[in-house]
Amino acid sequence: MTSKTFDPSRRHLFRQGAVIAGGAVLGGLMLRTDASAQAGTVTKATAKYQDKPQGTQKCAGCALFVPGKSSSANGKCKIVAGSISPDGWCMYFSPKS
C-alpha cells in the first residue's frame, strides 16, 4: 500500500477516535452542568435569607437544600447562592414532601 491511499480501516479508527473524543467533551460539559445545577445564583438578600429558622421552617427541611458533610454542617441551596446553614431559612422555602 502506498502512502497516497487511505486505508479504510484507518478511516474507521479515525472516526472511532473522533466519537470517543466528542463523547469525552460532552461528558465533561454534562458534569459541569450537574455541578452548577447544585449551586444557586439568587443572592441571600433577594431571597430574604436568614441564618435562623422561621418558626418550624428551616433549610434542613427544604427540598432545595443540598446538605453539607454532616447534618450540622453548612450546605448549599439549589436557588440561593453561597453557604447555607441547615438552620437557615428564606422566602423560597419548599417543604420536603
Ligand code: SF4
Ligand atoms: S429555605 Fe431557602 S435557602 Fe434554605 S434550602 Fe430552601 S430555598 Fe434554599
